[in-house]
Every structure is written in structure tokens, then in C-alpha cells.
Amino acid sequence: MINVGSPCLNGNEKKYVMDCMDSSWISSNGKYIEQFEKMFAEFVGAKHAIAVANGTVALHLALLGVGIEPGDEIVMPTLSYIATANSATYCGAKTVFVDSEKETGNVDCDAIEKKITNKTKAILPVHLYGHSFDVDKVKAIAKKHNLFLIEDAAEAIGATYKGKHVGALGDVGIFSFFGNKIITTGEGGMVVTNDDQMAEKMRLLKGQGMDPNKRYWHIMVGYNYRMTNIEAAIGVGQMEKINWHLDRRQEIAKKYDELLSKHQDKLILPVQKEYAKHCYWMYTVILKEDSETSRDEVMARMAKKDVETRPVFYPMHSMPMYAHGNESFPIAENISKNGINLPSHANISFSDQEKIVNALIESLS
Numbered sequence: 001m002i003n004v005g006s007p008c009l010n011g012n013e014k015k016y017v018m019d020c021m022d023s024s025w026i027s028s029n030g031k032y033i034e035q036f037e038k039m040f041a042e043f044v045g046a047k048h049a050i051a052v053a054n055g056t057v058a059l060h061l062a063l064l065g066v067g068i069e070p071g072d073e074i075v076m077p078t079l080s081y082i083a084t085a086n087s088a089t090y091c092g093a094k095t096v097f098v099d100s101e102k103e104t105g106n107v108d109c110d111a112i113e114k115k116i117t118n119k120t121k122a123i124l125p126v127h128l129y130g131h132s133f134d135v136d137k138v139k140a141i142a143k144k145h146n147l148f149l150i151e152d153a154a155e156a157i158g159a160t161y162k163g164k165h166v167g168a169l170g171d172v173g174i175f176s177f178f179g180n181k182i183i184t185t186g187e188g189g190m191v192v193t194n195d196d197q198m199a200e201k202m203r204l205l206k207g208q209g210m211d212p213n214k215r216y217w218h219i220m221v222g223y224n225y226r227m228t229n230i231e232a233a234i235g236v237g238q239m240e241k242i243n244w245h246l247d248r249r250q251e252i253a254k255k256y257d258e259l260l261s262k263h264q265d266k267l268i269l270p271v272q273k274e275y276a277k278h279c280y281w282m283y284t285v286i287l288k289e290d291s292e293t294s295r296d297e298v299m300a301r302m303a304k305k306d307v308e309t310r311p312v313f314y315p316m317h318s319m320p321m322y323a324h325g326n327e328s329f330p331i332a333e334n335i336s337k338n339g340i341n342l343p344s345h346a347n348i349s350f351s352d353q354e355k356i357v358n359a360l361i362e363s364l365s
């Protein structure tokens with residue numbers, strides 16, 4: 001079976017993990033945490049990077065960092081992984097969904113403003129599958145209405161907008177290092193910001209609200225959202241080879257483009273907008289609406305040929321806990337219904353890609 005995602009640990013990861021074991025620094029204190037945060041902050045061009053247990057809690061911290069409170073409204077795309085909406089719910093805030101733009105599946109910037117009310121506190125767009133949303137457009141809306149811009153860049157390490165790394169372009173941004181991400185720490189996440197006060201608050205919240213100058217004196221209700229030194233050790237090993245990981249994704253995407261370009265009568269291939277550098281966390285194809293075979297059937301046939309694929313996320317407004325109202329989001333719904341994520345990880349070879357594309361094309365009819 002060729003898997004959709006798979007970690008690629010071909011640097012110093014094992015050596016650094018063994019260093020944690022040998023030194024017994026296996027918990028959330030230790031030199032790798034600081035080193036990983038420093039490397040990550042430099043890479044994305046942010047003043048502060050705060051390592052946490054996963055991308056979901058990174059989102060929760062980011063929302064608490066900007067001061068989201070019960071009753072606030074947060075505008076976000078419906079087409080995302082469920083953690084985006086859940087982070088708002090954890091704060092007692094209301095999720096307000098927006099449809100997607102057709103080409104990238106990212107938030108439709110022109111639809112955001114209609115959703116803003118006097119309760120709106122933040123806009124939380126997602127760099128879906130590694131392609132930047134139009135940051136300047138969203139920033140302008142956020143500025144006009146005095147809202148925070150929180151970037152969910154969980155899937156987008158290495159992606160840029162107008163040459164600048166995404167995630168560090170709004171008030172606060174987050175990344176995920178789950179095992180299927182471009183770089184991984186097993187489970188893990190990072191919050192980045194240029195705001196000193198917000199960084200300090202998020203560090204406090206991440207560590208049970210404990211006063212950094214007085215041990216076991218807690219000055220707010222915090223959380224244990226810490227990353228372990230072992231996870232950070234893996235992260236340092238991954239960051240040392242970040243450019244290799246990103247180059248591999250570009251090669252894989254280029255090869256898919258090449259192999260699939262003659263099938264565009266049946267498939268819509270990923271685009272790269274002029275402002276974006278896609279990092280191709282996932283290479284996603286969308287079946288044309290007149291496809292003779294359904295997306296789920298195509299995926300089932302591919303699985304029989306030993307190729308694992310993923311359906312594009314179900315829009316969050318269709319999940320039971322977020323189905324408030326009868327609004328429809330036709331573009332997100334269509335992308336979700338017809339979209340397939342192909343295996344995109346760094347370990348696949350060009351011959352694997354040929355096998356994947358053959359399986360896909362044969363499964364379409």
C-alpha cells in the first residue's frame with residue numbers, strides 16, 4: 001500500500017532522541033525545546049515561536065492569546081479540519097462560516113465582510129493543504145473592522161505569500177507537526193507571533209499559568225499544553241533538513257502536474273496563485289462534476305490497487321455540532337464532495353507516482 005502521509009526521519013532525529021534518553025531529559029524541560037523554537041521562529045520570520053503539544057492546542061492558545069471570550073464570533077472558512085472550529089468552541093465563541101473560493105478551496109475573501117457583526121472579534125482563515133489564502137485582502141478587512149487575524153497554517157510550513165512565510169503575517173499563527181505533516185514531531189504544534197505581550201501570555205497559559213519568577217505560584221487558569229524535549233529533539237532534526245523536505249514536495253507536485261496534465265478533461269489540478277508558493281502538504285485533485293464515477297468509488301477502486309487516498313475535508317458546517325442554520329456553501333461542498341488528496345509525502349518515488357496516477361486514471365471509468 002502506498003500511504004497518503006508518512007513521516008520522513010532521515011536526519012539527526014534518532015541521534016537527538018537518544019541524547020534525550022541518555023541524559024534523561026525526556027519531559028518538557030530541556031535544550032531541544034528552546035532550540036526548536038529558535039530555529040522555527042527564524043525560519044518563518046516571527047519574533048516568538050512557542051512549542052506546544054499539538055496544532056489543536058496551538059489554535060486554542062492563539063485564540064486565548066488575542067483575548068477571545070464567550071459570546072465572541074469568529075469568522076472562518078467552512079472547509080477546514082475540525083480543529084479550526086473546535087478552537088473557537090473551546091473558548092465559548094461562536095463559529096461563523098464562510099464559503100471557499102473555487103481555485104484553491106481557501107476562504108472566499110469577498111464573502112467575509114457580510115459575516116461581520118458587532119460581536120465579531122477575529123478572522124481565522126486557513127492556508128488549506130499548503131496554499132496561502134489572500135493575506136492582504138483579509139488583513140485589509142481585519143483592519144477596517146478592528147479584528148484580529150489568526151492564521152491557521154497547520155498544513156502550511158514552507159508556504160509563502162508574496163515571498164513571506166505564512167503564519168507570521170497576522171496577529172498570531174499556528175502550525176501542526178502531526179506525523180503526516182511536512183515536518184513532524186510525532187504530535188506537536190507551534191504558535192508564532194511578533195507581539196511580545198501576547199507571547200508572554202501564551203507562554204503562561206501553556207504552562208499552567210505559573211509565574212516564571214515564582215515556582216508553583218499560578219497567576220491565571222492555564223493549561224498543560226507543553227511539548228516534550230523528545231518531540232522537540234525530533235523537530236530540531238527535521239528543521240535541519242527543512243529545505244530538503246520542501247524541495248521534495250515541489251518535485252512530487254511537479255511530477256504529478258506532468259503526469260496528470262493530459263487528463264484535465266476529467267480532473268481539476270491544484271493551482272498556484274500569483275501571490276503564493278504552494279508547499280504541497282497535500283496534492284489535491286478534484287473530479288469534474290460530470291464524472292461518470294463518484295469520488296468515493298474512485299477512492300475505493302484505488303485502495304484495491306494498493307493506493308491510499310484521502311477525501312477532502314467535509315465542510316465543518318455539515319458536522320452535527322456545527323450545523324446551525326440552513327446556510328449552504330456550494331463551492332466548499334462541491335470541492336469536498338469531489339476532492340481527493342493523493343499520496344504526497346517525501347518518501348514516495350517517481351515510480352510510485354506513476355503507479356498512483358495509473359490507478360487514478362483507471363479508476364475514473
Ligand SMILES: Cc1ncc(COP(=O)(O)O)c(C=O)c1O
Nearest residue numbers: 054055056081083154176177178
Ligand atoms: C487546518 C488544521 N488546523 C489545525 C490542525 C490541528 O493540528 P493537530 O492535528 O496537530 O492537533 C490541523 C491538523 O491537521 C489542520 O489541518
